[in-house]
Amino acid sequence: MIDLRDARLVGKGSSRFCYVHPEDDSKCIKVYTRSRSAAPRELKYYRLYERRRISWEMMARNYGTVQTSEGKGWVFGLVRDFDGGISKTLGHCLQTEETTPDAEALLRVMEVFRDYLVRERIIVWELKADNLLYQRSSQDAGKIVLVDGVGNNEFLPIANYSNIFAKRTLSRKWRKFLHHLWRGYSHNPVVREVVTRLDS
Numbered sequence: 001m002i003d004l005r006d007a008r009l010v011g012k013g014s015s016r017f018c019y020v021h022p023e024d025d026s027k028c029i030k031v032y033t034r035s036r037s038a039a040p041r042e043l044k045y046y047r048l049y050e051r052r053r054i055s056w057e058m059m060a061r062n063y064g065t066v067q068t069s070e071g072k073g074w075v076f077g078l079v080r081d082f083d084g085g086i087s088k089t090l091g092h093c094l095q096t097e098e099t100t101p102d103a104e105a106l107l108r109v110m111e112v113f114r115d116y117l118v119r120e121r122i123i124v125w126e127l128k129a130d131n132l133l134y135q136r137s138s139q140d141a142g143k144i145v146l147v148d149g150v151g152n153n154e155f156l157p158i159a160n161y162s163n164i165f166a167k168r169t170l171s172r173k174w175r176k177f178l179h180h181l182w183r184g185y186s187h188n189p190v191v192r193e194v195v196t197r198l199d200s
């Protein structure tokens with residue numbers, strides 16, 4: 001059993017706490033804020049992607065579950081920058097122009113991430129800036145890494161079986177993501193420019 005009482009809290013969403021794994025600082029452990037016995041809906045997708053041997057370069061990998069002092073925990077790769085610091089969310093970076101990559105770089109990073117999702121046929125529930133990390137590989141380069149929101153919330157999850165439907169689902173989720181960025185971050189001129197260019 002892993003004791004999380006002194007573990008470092010990385011972040012908190014609406015349903016989970018994310019801690020640095022006390023025994024392996026390349027991993028994190030997520031526990032539910034309220035006790036919940038069912039496995040998270042996305043676990044079967046992580047297993048599917050393991051079987052399909054996808055590339056994990058832009059998605060945090062799942063390493064199964066552990067028992068913790070806070071109940072059942074789900075272990076994931078912890079995303080870190082080149083300097084060892086824990087990567088910040090895209091939402092955090094886009095908050096101000098100073099913390100945002102320049103427009104050309106951000107456009108490129110967004111396109112590379114979209115191409116990755118299409119190429120690996122990753123089905124997402126929802127793309128949100130707080131569920132994506134911006135992992136810096138140097139002072140001025142980086143990539144987006146998906147840490148939450150994997151899975152299918154459609155009534156008939158046909159996209160799981162069909163390439164064409166997977167593409168359609170993704171392009172719908174991508175449009176919603178661009179709207180979400182506009183709603184939340186269009187005070188930032190770089191975001192305005194990049195979303196406009198991606199939307200055309």
Ligand SMILES: Nc1ncnc2c1ncn2[C@@H]1O[C@H](COP(=O)(O)OP(=O)(O)OP(=O)(O)O)[C@@H](O)[C@H]1O
Nearest residue numbers: 011012013014015016018060077078079130147148
């Ligand atoms: N693999 C990771 N590496 C580094 N930080 C992470 C990782 N996974 C999550 N985080 C941080 O922890 C926060 C909460 O994690 P997560 O998004 O999984 O929780 P959640 O409650 O499911 O979120 P939501 O409110 O979107 O449902 C994230 O917003 C991010 O800041």
Ligand SMILES: [Mg+2]
Nearest residue numbers: 013130131148
């Ligand atoms: Mg989240």
